[in-house]
Amino acid sequence: MSDTAPFRPFAAGTQPPLDHAAYGSTHLRHPKRALRPLAQTVSETTGPHFTPALFPEIGDLTKQAKGEPLGERIIVAGRVTDEDGRPIPNTMVEVWQANAAGRYAHPRDTHDAPADPNFPGEGRVFTDAQGHYRFVTIKPGAYPWRNHHNAWRPVHIHFSLFGTGFAQRLITQMYFSGDPLLALDPIYHGIADAGARDRLVSRFDLDITEPEWALGYRFDIVLRGRGATPFEEAH
């Protein structure tokens, strides 16, 4: 596959809409006009290339201050592939999250929960040759938001990926299985397709877990594939 081949359209229902009544912040921020389809060019099929030399890794979010942050230490690991199952090697993965009490190290976060001076909450890692990534952090806490009465975000870690072309740019959130808040969250439920929603939920993984040290969670990420779909090629 050429590294400038256009990316395929998204599968129906697997991406959230811009206008979603249940999520109040969309009301004044979604365009009213339909998006204008753009035939991809090199401006979309190519993208930035980051290296750890210029964008140093932050692989252990618990070691970014003098002391250790409070909370449950966890390991998050997974694989970044495209829709054809091809690994995406050497690609930058940014993460950020709230502390164990559900508060971000952010001046605009006014949630009445303790700040943790030992947890800035930023991570940055690169995938290896097979697309694997891994970082160490603490399990974030749930926090309230004002979207509706008694609204709480499910526990989540934010992810940012670039892939190999700017049309693959992805911002998403990783959730935890069994979180009762998932059923109530309009952002999670903005995704119509149940399978696509479920793939945002990480799974406890004993192989990632390290004895006497930390639980492990697996979160695999799939970026858009290039070229015609295998289905179309079969016809």
Place this chain on the structure above:
Amino acid sequence: MPAATASQTIGPYWHLIEHKEWADLTRFGAEGERIEVTGRITDGAGDAVVDAAVEIWQASPPADERFPGYGRSATDSDGRFRFVTLKPEAVPGNGNQTQAPHLSVVLLARGLMTALRTRVYFQGEALNETDPLLSSIEDPAERATLIAKPIGAGAWNLDIRLQGAGETVFLEV
């Protein structure tokens, strides 16, 4: 094979990964025609969008170890973003087409469950008349939402309106 992972909003607290220097694409010693690109983002009520992440990628000039081709700027308390970069030149299009100089823009914010995509072109470029995207937009007012205006020496401005009157042309890529 599973479909691509779903997008979710970047939220209001993405500044934990903000590094202000990323908005200067010349910081690694890139040489060329330096320009400043600014703009203000407003919502459907005309209010400033103060928590957005604006990202640019440009295929021209080609990225290398001194020019990342990519930048990220937070909007400030007035909704303004600001990049310093190199002026792009013409970019090859599909087939034998040529695209006018432009920046690709990804806009991320609370309330945007998927990224909004648009472009920044530059007023006065002869190639704007034949650019495949610009020339496909019949309404001159809509076309103008993609074209930055000069506001000083090497300084360009393009405001972005998410919704309503003067709404920016956003792209499905």
